[in-house]
Structures are given as C-alpha cells and as structure tokens.
Amino acid sequence: MLITQKWDVIVIGGGPAGLAAAISAHDQGAKTCIIEREERLGGILKQCIHDGFGLVTFKEKLTGPEYAWRYIEQANERNVPVFLNSFVMDLKKEGNIFKLSLINSKEGAFYLSAPAIVLAMGCRERTAKQVFIHGTRPAGVFTAGLAQYFINIQGHMPTKKCVILGSGDIGLIMARRLTLEGATVHGVYEILPEPSGLTRNVVQCLQDYCIPLHLNTTVAKVHGKNRVEGVTINSVKNFKPIPGTEKYIDCDALIVSVGLIPENEIIEPLNVPIDPKTRGPFVDQNLMTMFDGIFSCGNALHVNDLVDYVSESGNIAGSNAANFAKENLQKRNLIPVTPKDNILYVVPQYVDLNQKSEVVIFFRSSRTLRDVKLKVYSDGNNYISKKYKVVRPPEMERIILNLSKVPSNISEINIELKGE
Amino acid sequence: MGKKLVIVTCITCPQSCAIELVKTKDDYEVSGNKCKKGKEYAIQEVTNPMRSITTTVKTIFKDFPRLPVKTDKEIPLNDTFLFMEEINSVLVKERLKPGDIVLKGIRNMDINLVATFGL
Incomplete structure (x- = not known):
C-alpha cells in the first residue's frame, strides 16, 4: 500500500535526543512523529545499564534504561506516533517539503512528508578497521558497544579472557561489566599518555576490580585464524611503536573502544554542510543546519559526554523545528562562532543575530590545560570571561551567551582559552 | 609521627573531585570536595567502600x-x-x-x- 502521511515535524531516531525533540515539538503544537529503526525506543541507553545518568536534569543517579524510560513515558502520555522497525531509505526536498522514503516489514515501502526534519540518529563506534592494527582478522574483535549489546541485551558472553583497546568511558564500563560477568580482563591499553574516559570511571570500573590500565601502549597485532588467540601489545612514543617493547598476551577477544562518530549518512544527498571537527552538521543556536528546515541534535550533532545535554539539545531542536514548520523562521543573519586558541570545537558553529535570546554554547578544549581563562569576544567587545581550574578534551564545557549584548553589525564571534 | 594523607576520587558525579582526607583523633579532615556528598563519600570510601550493582x-x-x-x-x-x-x-x-x-x-x-x- 502506498501511503504518504503529512506531518509538521518528523524526528529521525528514537533515542534520548529524538524522544526529547519529539516531546518538545509536540508540546509546541506540531503534528510530530518518530522514526526508529530498532524494535523499541530508547536508543543506546537500553544497553547502558550502569548508573550515573540524569544527574543534571533529575538530580538523581539513574541507570541508562531508567533515564530512557522517563522520556518514553512522556512520549507515550502524549501519544506521539512512533514508526518502529522502520528505516529511512531516502530523504529529499520538493518545494518547501521534505519527503522521506521508508521501509518496514508491516507497510513495505511507505512515504512521509513534513516541512521540518529533526536529525537524531546518534553516533556509532569507530571499528577496529579504522585504527591501525596488524595481523589476521579472526572472530573475536568487537567494539565495546557490540560486546555491551551481546551481554546486556542478548545475554551472551562474548569472551572469557580479553584485552580492551582504548580507555574511553565505554571501554572502562565494559571492563567492569565483563569482570562482573566472570570474564578476565587482562588490561585496558591506551595509546595516549592519559585516560580518555572520566576519572570516576577509571576508579569505579578499573581500580575497584584491580584491572590494570596501561598508558602509552597500544595493540599492534591480532593473532589467530578462526578466533582471536592473542594480541601483541607495544609501548608507544608520539604514536610510534618503540621497538623491542612487544609483548604477547593470550586472549580470546579484543574489545575496541576507540571513539564515536556522528551518524549522518542520511543527509549526504542533500549536501548539508558538515563540520569536519565534530562530524555533525554546522548549526545555529536553534540547532537548524545550514539547510533550512533540517535540525540536528544529540550525538548526531556532536558526541556528548552527558545524556542530559543530549536531551537538552533535542528539546531545543524539537521546539524550533515546530516553530519553523508553523511559520517558517525569518531569514537568518548568520555569523560564525570561531574556535581560536586551544579550542577544539564549538557548537553551535553559527549564531543568528536576528534573534536576541540566550544561547547555549558547548566547547571542548584541544588539550588539557590548567588555570585558564575563557574569552568570548568580537572586535572591541567582550561577552564572556570565565576562569577554569582545569579543562580536558574529554570533558565538554557549557556556557550561556546572551545575544542581546551582541551588536547586530559584527562579522564573527571568537572563543578562546588562554593561560593567565 | 606525620599525619597520613589519603586522596580519594569521588565517583558521585562526573566532576570526579580529588578529595583529600587526613585522619584526626576520631574523625577525618576532608578537603577538595565541591559538595557535601563528596565529604560523605570520601569518609565512607576509606572506612567501608560501598557501591550499587x-x-x-x-x-x-x-x-x-x-x-x-x-x-x-x-x-x-x-x-x-x-x-x-x-x-x-x-x-x-x-x-x-x-x-x-x-x-x-x-x-x-x-x-x-x-x-x-x-x-
């Protein structure tokens, strides 16, 4: 059956960002639906069974599933329609309307259209193939998230004795999870001189279970024909292996936790400009991309370290998408927010000076710095000065810029971190 | 005898405060915590560490x-x-x-x- 349903706002993705976006778009009076490719809502939170979520929003320590549940309930209370097990095949624009082609097993191919789209597809893991490891390609090389899915969703143990490459938070959390379920985690190996995950996770996931963390060390080679039989590790200096430091470790799996990449393939045909630093689209403070009518939020926009901020961005994108669908926002007067000294990236990358509201700005420092001053300025004007005891690239910082203080005739806003 | 200093990383929230404890006669002198929960956590951690499963x-x-x-x-x-x-x-x-x-x-x-x- 060929159907085309008309909506005001279509949200692609039913994780924390998409749920928050759909709820806020609905509350703004927009006819809103969610498209989810899995069989239930909640996104990656369904498998993040550990706690520590929601401290900012709910002032309590929730597990991932509990956090997701609160938003699923809110969406259910509002009867927001959800297309489950549904996959977006194509997204194109005809006049002022976006047309989505989708498939699922119930409808077959079907079509939805709306003047505003919210992208909330989240991110995916870098795989072992995207980092340089020699050797064979046997079974038993998993990303940390895949191992997490096997254990927490399916109830299968993917390994008895393993090595974890990468000390990002998911790698650390999986070290604990695997140990708790009876596996031996030989160690976590990190190529950098410091752990990339939060210190609290190094403490409660590794130290609690006496799992060693080896810094300046990487996995150089995988051994085994059908299944991983071992790996060779290597000490590293300036990303180069130090000859003579190779060590063989007997194990049946290599778990890799080497970073996350926003998932934005859906918008490639529309040529929505993508920030090479965040791998998400360039956006303004309303989280509208450079393509009018397309909004982005959550980890599809940039990889967040707290889910609270994912929901916050969903909320912003959803309500602005609803406004856009209703009255088509006025023409934008966009100027760039430019990352200067020691700033890795900034989101949003643009602000629309036709709006004078408060703007939430996130940034990451490009390296670990102590006793630094943040400055947000344009020629002659200083908008924000803030001191930080320490800034680290893994820890995202959030600031508020009041645009009523910003003159309408400037050409860019700069943001920098400098030592005092 | 010098006082024994213990440093505990707080896991209550993602701020990961490094909290310093010095044992006094029957209590602890606690510093480096940014909130009240940090003090409670640090003392618990050096006496009997507790975790949720x-x-x-x-x-x-x-x-x-x-x-x-x-x-x-x-x-x-x-x-x-x-x-x-x-x-x-x-x-x-x-x-x-x-x-x-x-x-x-x-x-x-x-x-x-x-x-x-x-x-």
Whole structure:
C-alpha cells in the first residue's frame, strides 16, 4: 500500500535526543512523529545499564534504561506516533517539503512528508578497521558497544579472557561489566599518555576490580585464524611503536573502544554542510543546519559526554523545528562562532543575530590545560570571561551567551582559552 | 609521627573531585570536595567502600531475554561477587516495570533487586 502521511515535524531516531525533540515539538503544537529503526525506543541507553545518568536534569543517579524510560513515558502520555522497525531509505526536498522514503516489514515501502526534519540518529563506534592494527582478522574483535549489546541485551558472553583497546568511558564500563560477568580482563591499553574516559570511571570500573590500565601502549597485532588467540601489545612514543617493547598476551577477544562518530549518512544527498571537527552538521543556536528546515541534535550533532545535554539539545531542536514548520523562521543573519586558541570545537558553529535570546554554547578544549581563562569576544567587545581550574578534551564545557549584548553589525564571534 | 594523607576520587558525579582526607583523633579532615556528598563519600570510601550493582537477569521472554536491574541500596564493594552469585540465579517470569522488585532481601539483608526498564 502506498501511503504518504503529512506531518509538521518528523524526528529521525528514537533515542534520548529524538524522544526529547519529539516531546518538545509536540508540546509546541506540531503534528510530530518518530522514526526508529530498532524494535523499541530508547536508543543506546537500553544497553547502558550502569548508573550515573540524569544527574543534571533529575538530580538523581539513574541507570541508562531508567533515564530512557522517563522520556518514553512522556512520549507515550502524549501519544506521539512512533514508526518502529522502520528505516529511512531516502530523504529529499520538493518545494518547501521534505519527503522521506521508508521501509518496514508491516507497510513495505511507505512515504512521509513534513516541512521540518529533526536529525537524531546518534553516533556509532569507530571499528577496529579504522585504527591501525596488524595481523589476521579472526572472530573475536568487537567494539565495546557490540560486546555491551551481546551481554546486556542478548545475554551472551562474548569472551572469557580479553584485552580492551582504548580507555574511553565505554571501554572502562565494559571492563567492569565483563569482570562482573566472570570474564578476565587482562588490561585496558591506551595509546595516549592519559585516560580518555572520566576519572570516576577509571576508579569505579578499573581500580575497584584491580584491572590494570596501561598508558602509552597500544595493540599492534591480532593473532589467530578462526578466533582471536592473542594480541601483541607495544609501548608507544608520539604514536610510534618503540621497538623491542612487544609483548604477547593470550586472549580470546579484543574489545575496541576507540571513539564515536556522528551518524549522518542520511543527509549526504542533500549536501548539508558538515563540520569536519565534530562530524555533525554546522548549526545555529536553534540547532537548524545550514539547510533550512533540517535540525540536528544529540550525538548526531556532536558526541556528548552527558545524556542530559543530549536531551537538552533535542528539546531545543524539537521546539524550533515546530516553530519553523508553523511559520517558517525569518531569514537568518548568520555569523560564525570561531574556535581560536586551544579550542577544539564549538557548537553551535553559527549564531543568528536576528534573534536576541540566550544561547547555549558547548566547547571542548584541544588539550588539557590548567588555570585558564575563557574569552568570548568580537572586535572591541567582550561577552564572556570565565576562569577554569582545569579543562580536558574529554570533558565538554557549557556556557550561556546572551545575544542581546551582541551588536547586530559584527562579522564573527571568537572563543578562546588562554593561560593567565 | 606525620599525619597520613589519603586522596580519594569521588565517583558521585562526573566532576570526579580529588578529595583529600587526613585522619584526626576520631574523625577525618576532608578537603577538595565541591559538595557535601563528596565529604560523605570520601569518609565512607576509606572506612567501608560501598557501591550499587547494576546488572541484568534472565527472563523467559524471547523478545526480551534480559532485564536490566539494580540494587536499591549500596552494598559493600568487597561483597560484590557474593551478591552477583545470588542475582544470577534469578529468572524473571513476569512483564515487570521499572521500580518493580525482582528479588527481595538479597543475602538476607535489607537490600532488594529492582527492575530498571519495562518488559
């Protein structure tokens, strides 16, 4: 059956960002639906069974599933329609309307259209193939998230004795999870001189279970024909292996936790400009991309370290998408927010000076710095000065810029971190 | 004799405060914590470290083979694997909701296992 349903706002993705976006778009009076490719809502939170979520929003320590549940309930209370097990095949624009082609097993191919789209597809893991490891390609090389899915969703143990490459938070959390379920985690190996995950996770996931963390060390080679039989590790200096430091470790799996990449393939045909630093689209403070009518939020926009901020961005994108669908926002007067000294990236990358509201700005420092001053300025004007005891690239910082203080005739806003 | 200094990383929130403790006669001098919870955590951590357990239990449902669960109170860190042993014997036969009790009185203590997602 060929159907085309008309909506005001279509949200692609039913994780924390998409749920928050759909709820806020609905509350703004927009006819809103969610498209989810899995069989239930909640996104990656369904498998993040550990706690520590929601401290900012709910002032309590929730597990991932509990956090997701609160938003699923809110969406259910509002009867927001959800297309489950549904996959977006194509997204194109005809006049002022976006047309989505989708498939699922119930409808077959079907079509939805709306003047505003919210992208909330989240991110995916870098795989072992995207980092340089020699050797064979046997079974038993998993990303940390895949191992997490096997254990927490399916109830299968993917390994008895393993090595974890990468000390990002998911790698650390999986070290604990695997140990708790009876596996031996030989160690976590990190190529950098410091752990990339939060210190609290190094403490409660590794130290609690006496799992060693080896810094300046990487996995150089995988051994085994059908299944991983071992790996060779290597000490590293300036990303180069130090000859003579190779060590063989007997194990049946290599778990890799080497970073996350926003998932934005859906918008490639529309040529929505993508920030090479965040791998998400360039956006303004309303989280509208450079393509009018397309909004982005959550980890599809940039990889967040707290889910609270994912929901916050969903909320912003959803309500602005609803406004856009209703009255088509006025023409934008966009100027760039430019990352200067020691700033890795900034989101949003643009602000629309036709709006004078408060703007939430996130940034990451490009390296670990102590006793630094943040400055947000344009020629002659200083908008924000803030001191930080320490800034680290893994820890995202959030600031508020009041645009009523910003003159309408400037050409860019700069943001920098400098030592005092 | 010099005073013994212990540094504890707080795991209460992602700020990961490095909290310094110095033992006094019958208490601790605590510094470096950004909130009240940090002080409580640090003293608990050096006397008897406590943690929540979050894990999954088996269900009879094909579409939902594992239910995520947590202990409703913190348990002594050193007893983690004793708790895990009992938790792993659970088989869920009902469609539970978050907050529903999965196992009452684990290890005969006043600690329950509760569901953290709905089946």
